[in-house]
Amino acid sequence: MTQLPDVARAPTMADVARAADVSHQTVSRVLSGHPNVSAKTRAAVTQVIEQLGYRRNSAARALATRRTHTLGVIAVNTTLHGPASTLSGVQEAARERGYLASAVTLRMANQAALTEAMQHLTTWGVEGVIAITPQRDAVKALAALDTPCPVVTVEGGHTLDLPGVSLDQNLGARMITEHLLATGHSTVWHVAGPQDWLESEARTAGWESALRDAGATVPPPLRGDWSPMSGYRAGQQLAGHVLASPGRGDGLTAVFVANDQMALGVLRAFREAGVQTPTDVAVAGFDDIPEAEFFPPPLTTIRQDFTSLGRSSIALLLDHIEGRTTESTHLTVAPELIVRASTARRNTPRAE
Structure with missing residues (x-):
């Protein structure tokens, strides 16, 4: 490994590659979790990343991959324990998978409010949306919505022709x-x-x-x-x-x-x-x-189990985003007495 550069500016991927004595492509593979990197090389590159304080440029990454790694969440009535905890579980699960979850919270979920929320999220380039819609009117409004990206419902029942996750x-x-x-x-x-x-x-x-x-x-x-x-x-x-x-x-x-x-x-x-x-x-x-x-x-x-609700909904949404399924799967999480x-x-x- 070569000596770490003394850079006054924010470190770049090229700086990481030079300091770790590897190629730019190897650094990219480490950052993306690619399996074709030896454990020794991965450890060396990770150490340099930490020492330099390198942070990925999300905008550049999005341009290169056409992926924003940003998900949208529409949540209703988050002053209540259930919706608030479900939102927290979804956001935590998104972070675990390397995604940013941008949330829009609504007091009422009529079609106009849902349409505006969806438009707001899509302007930020979200790749998919989690809709936490536990009320019947919200489900009806969501069913009538023209969704421009994959959508997964949470606690929205299993009557929609959309993939969904809910507690039993x-x-x-x-x-x-x-x-x-x-x-x-x-x-x-x-x-x-x-x-x-x-x-x-x-x-x-x-x-x-x-x-x-x-x-x-x-x-x-x-x-x-x-x-x-x-x-x-x-x-x-x-x-x-x-x-x-x-x-x-x-x-x-x-x-x-x-x-x-x-x-x-x-x-x-x-x-x-x-x-x-x-x-x-x-x-x-x-x-x-x-x-x-x-x-x-x-x-x-x-x-x-709000953690399981979050993880299941994020996993299901990513399956649709990444083309692993097109089925309107409905998953149920077990309760605990x-x-x-x-x-x-x-x-x-x-x-x-």
């Missing part, structure tokens, strides 16, 4: 419901999310099907809007029902809440009314937000 929301709800039934409850009540959200729809369907399969009564669901306040109001109704039932023997001993934020509101309403969790009523949520294990009591919930103190086993009273 239905299975997650079944797991929670079956867990509560297995701990001694005769049925499980439900605080559902908003009607226009596909995740809410799937979670309600999973809860109901688990009850029907077990031959249990299906109580009328209450509905919230994902917020703790809406959960608090639902919890007040549920607490009133519990306290108005002599002996509390009408089957309201367990509640599955469609997300952890609403479950927090339910728990507060129960505490204020003197309904103890889990002694009187067990409570379970969905999402496993970072605070869930610190709720009073720690919350049983369903953990979503996290059992905590809020659903401790129910002790059935002995007959007197």
Whole structure:
């Protein structure tokens, strides 16, 4: 290896090649991860890159390869835990694969907003787009959109003729419901999310099907809007029902809440009314937000693997960008049941 040059300007690939005593092409192969480079040469070139502080010129690379290595992300309602965590997982997965992910966040996902977002991203030369569209209206708008590049949906359901990735929301709800039934409850009540959200729809369907399969009564669901306040109001109704039932023997001993934020509101309403969790009523949520294990009591919930969602969606998008597939593949990520103190086993009273 030759002596490192003393360059006042930003180092170039040519500087790296001279210092490492290799060709320009060899440096390019190292940078692109090409397999036809020996481990010794790769280590030497990498060391020079680090010592010189060389950074690739993305514009020059794009001109040479006709690839920008930039992906677009359209995300809706990122103030909520699910969409925000999904966006983070997608961006992290893109970085792992050597891509920049440029995001456009929307409060509403009608066709005009989606069209504007797509146009904005394509002006930046994105090679493909991840669309995080968990609402039914957003899915309909996306279906009507003229997409100029490959698009992969995340949590957009499997009704579109587009490749997509989603958590198995239905299975997650079944797991929670079956867990509560297995701990001694005769049925499980439900605080559902908003009607226009596909995740809410799937979670309600999973809860109901688990009850029907077990031959249990299906109580009328209450509905919230994902917020703790809406959960608090639902919890007040549920607490009133519990306290108005002599002996509390009408089957309201367990509640599955469609997300952890609403479950927090339910728990507060129960505490204020003197309904103890889990002694009187067990409570379970969905999402496993970072605070869930610190709720009073720690919350049983369903953990979503946002890292897997991100990696799967990016891998699927790159398969389409690089021509490895043209199929509208739909991938599903498995949920995980996290059992905590809020659903401790129910002790059935002995007959007197």
